[in-house]
Amino acid sequence: MTNIFIFARLTVLEAARRKVLWALVGMSALIIGLSFWGFARLPAVHAFGTQLSAANSRLTTAQLLGFVLFALSFVGALGMAFVAAPTIGGELESGVALGVLARPVRRSEVLLGKWLGLVSLAVVYVVIVAGGEIAAAETGTGYQVPDPVTAIVLLAAQAVVLLSLALLLSTLLSPMAAGVVAVGLFGVAWVAGLVGDIGQSVHDSSVAEVGTVDHLLLPTDGLWNGVMNAIDQTNLVSSFSDRLLGNPFFQPSGLTITYLLWSAAWLIAVVAATHFRFSRADL
Amino acid sequence: MSSRAPRDGPPAADHVATGAVARDAVWCSGLTKSYGHRAALRSVSLRISPGEVVGLLGPNGAGKSTLVKMLVGLVRPDTGEGLVLGAPLGRPKARRHIGYLPELFRYQPWLSVTEVLGFHARLRPVPSADRAGEVRRVLARAGLSDRGPDRVGNLSKGLQQRLGLAVALLGRPRLLLLDEPTSALDPTGRADVRSLIDECREEGTTILLNSHMLSEVERSCDRVIVLDRGRVLADGPLGAWLDHDMLRVRLDNEASPFVPCLARFGAVSAHARELTVASLPMSAVPDAVAALVRAGARVVSVEPGQVSLEEKLLELLARSNEEDR
Numbered sequence A: 001m002t003n004i005f006i007f008a009r010l011t012v013l014e015a016a017r018r019k020v021l022w023a024l025v026g027m028s029a030l031i032i033g034l035s036f037w038g039f040a041r042l043p044a045v046h047a048f049g050t051q052l053s054a055a056n057s058r059l060t061t062a063q064l065l066g067f068v069l070f071a072l073s074f075v076g077a078l079g080m081a082f083v084a085a086p087t088i089g090g091e092l093e094s095g096v097a098l099g100v101l102a103r104p105v106r107r108s109e110v111l112l113g114k115w116l117g118l119v120s121l122a123v124v125y126v127v128i129v130a131g132g133e134i135a136a137a138e139t140g141t142g143y144q145v146p147d148p149v150t151a152i153v154l155l156a157a158q159a160v161v162l163l164s165l166a167l168l169l170s171t172l173l174s175p176m177a178a179g180v181v182a183v184g185l186f187g188v189a190w191v192a193g194l195v196g197d198i199g200q201s202v203h204d205s206s207v208a209e210v211g212t213v214d215h216l217l218l219p220t221d222g223l224w225n226g227v228m229n230a231i232d233q234t235n236l237v238s239s240f241s242d243r244l245l246g247n248p249f250f251q252p253s254g255l256t257i258t259y260l261l262w263s264a265a266w267l268i269a270v271v272a273a274t275h276f277r278f279s280r281a282d283l
Numbered sequence B: 001m002s003s004r005a006p007r008d009g010p011p012a013a014d015h016v017a018t019g020a021v022a023r024d025a026v027w028c029s030g031l032t033k034s035y036g037h038r039a040a041l042r043s044v045s046l047r048i049s050p051g052e053v054v055g056l057l058g059p060n061g062a063g064k065s066t067l068v069k070m071l072v073g074l075v076r077p078d079t080g081e082g083l084v085l086g087a088p089l090g091r092p093k094a095r096r097h098i099g100y101l102p103e104l105f106r107y108q109p110w111l112s113v114t115e116v117l118g119f120h121a122r123l124r125p126v127p128s129a130d131r132a133g134e135v136r137r138v139l140a141r142a143g144l145s146d147r148g149p150d151r152v153g154n155l156s157k158g159l160q161q162r163l164g165l166a167v168a169l170l171g172r173p174r175l176l177l178l179d180e181p182t183s184a185l186d187p188t189g190r191a192d193v194r195s196l197i198d199e200c201r202e203e204g205t206t207i208l209l210n211s212h213m214l215s216e217v218e219r220s221c222d223r224v225i226v227l228d229r230g231r232v233l234a235d236g237p238l239g240a241w242l243d244h245d246m247l248r249v250r251l252d253n254e255a256s257p258f259v260p261c262l263a264r265f266g267a268v269s270a271h272a273r274e275l276t277v278a279s280l281p282m283s284a285v286p287d288a289v290a291a292l293v294r295a296g297a298r299v300v301s302v303e304p305g306q307v308s309l310e311e312k313l314l315e316l317l318a319r320s321n322e323e324d325r
Helices: A002-017 A020-044 A054-094 A096-101 A107-141 A148-170 A175-201 A205-217 A220-231 A234-244 A257-279 B013-018 B064-071 B113-123 B128-141 B157-169 B187-202 B214-220 B238-242 B256-265 B282-294 B309-324
Strands: B026-035 B038-048 B053-057 B079-084 B098-101 B175-179 B206-210 B223-228 B231-237 B245-251 B268-271 B274-278 B299-306
Touching: A002 A020, A002 A107, A002 B113, A020 A054, A020 A107, A054 A096, A054 A107, A054 A148, A054 A175, A054 A220, A096 A107, A107 A148, A107 A257, A148 A175, A148 A220, A148 A257, A175 A205, A175 A220, A205 A220, A220 A257, B026 B064, B038 B064, B038 B079, B038 B231, B053 B064, B053 B214, B064 B079, B064 B175, B064 B206, B098 B157, B113 B128, B113 B157, B128 B157, B157 B175, B157 B187, B187 B206, B187 B214, B206 B214, B214 B238, B214 B309, B223 B238, B223 B309, B231 B238, B231 B309, B238 B309, B245 B282, B256 B268, B256 B274, B256 B282, B282 B299
Parallel strands: B053 B206, B053 B223, B098 B175, B175 B206
Antiparallel strands: B026 B038, B026 B079, B223 B231, B245 B274, B245 B299, B268 B274
């Protein structure tokens, strides 16, 4: 157990020394600051010469918050994929792993330690950024996110899913290719989820199936839908649900326990597959 | 220099049962490894006793680094078995008392020298109370005392290799695996490594030295193991290799016509204007020179000497190539 924490600490330290941590903190601070400014100006916005109604203002805030959180989750996904991809593969490629794995440590300890370090970074990033955005929306417009804890937890889970995928890919591909493929799959999953949402809105079951399969193969977009549901106020859903179907920043239903269990099983399977590959790698 | 009798291959299974091999620093039997269609190791068996200093020799691609990596658990054998310090190959327990300097020595470039050593000391594991003292000790031993705060990424290649040596020496390992330990070092650094090997030998550390610097092997090792194309070509005490007297004679004329007149003194080879007689004792040198002069050779110089490790190795590899053809 001690070795796991040694590697977790080393992973966080590497992110700090390589200025990844500070780059994320700086960018997040900038985006949160701009969001505070933007949300504060929203109540004064006029559409076609008239001030927004309270319902429209809430709807705009919810949609804007969803859009900003998506942008931040994309930045986080990009960051996590490119930090996670070289964590194992880069050390194997450069030779740093030769000295480390010659020590009396199990490869599972190295893997779990690095995974834990990356998860810590992802969680801290999401809590600060998503918490900051939710606070900015409430301070600026008075919009209260119905379930901020669920939103933050699911956003963090999405980041953990992606970094775990990047780790697995780094045992199969070069670190650079692993990062590119992980981010590419994240984008593809989002688009496929959107296609599924459109299929649902036009009641085309075969198109809707695309989204279902996508959510099973890579749960990032499925978890994102849970985030969207957690930040939309229930009364908004009932007022605008017909017009918002197919909109990626609106989800009428939350995630089921079955889907959450599936996502957890998916995560465990990916970490286990990474361990299988890593423990059999000849250096 | 102590020397031991040549070994005759892997011990019988009953030795394993009685624990005889468990006392060896290294014992392995029938290790094979292939990468795709290329065989890196072909049924390699060897034993290294505690306190021995063994040189691992062979041409590039012979399988030396693969064998060393296998001993430290970085490469899994396809078949075969082995014990390192009494623990099965690949188990973390087997690595508890091993110090390893890889051929490709790379350490986290964003850490300081002291931080790298502290990290490895935790993994070793060196008790926390002794850690700072142990880091200072190995820094001094590797000649890096004033480099502790420097970032690894800012060190020269030679200094990074010294760091690799310091990492390998952490916690006073019982078995030291050194893969090309002087490849990036200057002459002073190479001399430091030689004295370091001597010190470790005096402390009873078992050392496996994989090096192309044959002078190092000749000076430091008790025994040599030669690998070629994944097989053990030779395994024996260094003394037995180097005890052969030889004679090198340079002539003013073509050497090959004079080969027959020296044949009775030993194996003769001719190259241009030079004759070499292998296994010729010093006492026979005057007679050999006299025979040459009588046959009409114009002798320019006579150099009695011993067969160098390099000559012996090249002869062995050439013979192996011929046998394979």
